[in-house]
Amino acid sequence: MTREEYDLALNALSTEYDKKRKDIIKEYAFTNNPHKIGDKVTDHVATLEIKSIHAYANSGGIPSCFYRGIQYNKDGKVSKKQDHTVVYQFNIGK
Numbered sequence: 001m002t003r004e005e006y007d008l009a010l011n012a013l014s015t016e017y018d019k020k021r022k023d024i025i026k027e028y029a030f031t032n033n034p035h036k037i038g039d040k041v042t043d044h045v046a047t048l049e050i051k052s053i054h055a056y057a058n059s060g061g062i063p064s065c066f067y068r069g070i071q072y073n074k075d076g077k078v079s080k081k082q083d084h085t086v087v088y089q090f091n092i093g094k
Contacts, residue, residue, distance in 0.1 A: 029055035029063040033089065040072070043091035047072045064089040 001009075030053070035041055039050050051069035058064060066088045071079040 025057050025063040026055040029065050033065045035067065035089070041067060041087050041092050043087045046085045046087060048085060048087055058090065
């Protein structure tokens, strides 16, 4: 085995590992996700109607979801300032 073959084999293994790790993170996060598209969720920053759901592994290492969608004001009306606000699953209800 040459040095180039060695490097290629390690890179291929690393790529395969990363893909499988992401698949497991996504599966765990979506399996333990209590919300669906169209739900309204609130955290300590914003209230939004979920338009998309994404998975990630937080700093604690436990995968969970975060949500993107239409932001609402405290009075229940759609906010004029539509920031790219996200609500994290672990912040809901805090």
